[in-house]
């Protein structure tokens with residue numbers, strides 16, 4: 001549809017505001033003992049926008065960046081001083097596209113929707129999760145253990161973990177999408193000796209965090225943007241995709257850089273949008289200017305180049321990047337573009353066309369993210385060691401041979417008159433061949449039969465991993481979208497990503513039961529390569545599972561026993577039941593489990 005690919009004039013000028021650097025809160029300067037208040041605040045997302053009401057940690061967006069040292073425990077007293085009502089308007093537009101055929105999620109305003117009364121009645125219950133933290137269960141932020149306004153709790157973070165970019169955000173059962181959208185998110189950086197040995201930039205100006213989110217705003221009768229945050233969905237798309245890209249709290253900002261290497265700590269903190277980032281100068285992609293040295297849980301073993309299409313980050317994924325500006329003259333401009341359409345399904349898009357990636361049908365009206373401007377300075381070219389992390393390796397075949405295997409199907413169930421239900425169907429192998437309601441997986445002529453034993457968050461717990469033991473979790477995607485699956489507690493490693501074909505029986509998706517046949521193998525119509533990118537061969541806590549794909553991960557929980565969660569990190573999916581509990585167990589207690 002040609003009309004759908006035309007560009008929309010942006011309502012805000014790009015690359016006007018300077019990229020803000022989040023306030024730093026260094027744990028050592030407070031003897032490891034911090035107080036963070038959740039408060040209503042006012043925030044200006046762009047020079048030409050009125051201030052927006054937000055809920056933020058310390059009343060700011062993003063919250064302060066907490067910096068902690070490996071081996072030095074930190075405590076945070078989380079004080080809920082939020083005041084209601086929820087500072088955003090939640091609406092479902094009556095149609096997917098407006099009268100001109102433009103999808104409503106590509107434009108500001110309510111698009112004919114009315115404010116949903118239930119979110120409007122929220123007064124500020126909260127719970128904090130440190131994403132990527134190796135945290136005892138009682139401090140992990142269980143989604144139902146809420147702090148009401150006026151209540152507080154002291155959480156202990158052992159920081160017995162390698163250097164990495166983590167983030168803390170709200171995790172309230174069923175409304176995480178609203179609380180995070182309102183502003184409740186901040187970065188948490190763990191530092192350690194290994195990174196210092198490598199001489200990596202630490203702190204400003206050469207280490208720059210980029211927390212990327214998409215947002216939408218309301219407008220008044222004159223069509224002027226009011227700054228009021230809008231969370232808008234529509235009858236066809238259950239996720240909210242905002243047309244404005246916000247980095248560290250500013251829409252389409254710009255950053256002055258000196259002609260040297262900068263370390264960018266990038267995180268996708270959007271509710272649902274996936275980014276595929278391409279750095280462009282003078283109309284051409286310059287991906288070779290970037291090397292990736294780290295992922296979700298810190299350093300890779302060796303630096304990697306960007307994937308040829310660009311750096312894909314789904315919600316909650318992180319990348320530690322070195323970008324070399326040393327050869328550039330003052331005045332040079334480089335722009336980061338996003339080429340990922342929404343909802344993301346893994347479809348490729350050539351980096352050479354990044355500047356023209358705008359795609360209304362793909363809910364990507366404005367692909368711009370941030371601009372870098374080179375300013376005068378002494379040019380410095382630094383070389384960093386090729387060998388980065390030395391403290392982890394892939395699990396050995398022996399370790400995996402005896403590993404407990406678990407299978408999980410990602411399933412979307414369409415419902416009449418309400419948003420679709422997304423669930424993680426935990427599967428148990430079954431022997432009897434003549435029963436119905438089975439999901440079968442066929443590989444090289446061998447068929448395994450499973451029955452779904454849990455689907456919803458409140459269904460019975462079926463995963464009891466033993467501390468110290470490897471397990472292999474198989475994530476089978478039976479939906480049309482990419483789901484970033486996040487496991488709390490320890491990081492995991494990706495073992496394989498393989499194409500599948502599948503058939504779901506007529507009426508085969510019931511509340512719990514699923515009747516489907518999955519076959520390992522590539523469908524000729526499937527244009528995805530289902531490869532593991534080099535930058536995914538590190539310690540991950542969130543993995544993309546694309547359509548027509550099965551991903552296997554090796555998980556091993558270590559120090560903490562208790563009740564944790566794993567879930568899709570698309571917040572609208574997590575809130576709509578794509579979340580399940582698991583309980584980590586010390587081996588010696590297993591004989592006593594009833």
Ligand SMILES: [Cu+2]
Nearest residue numbers: 483568570573
């Ligand atoms: Cu999902």
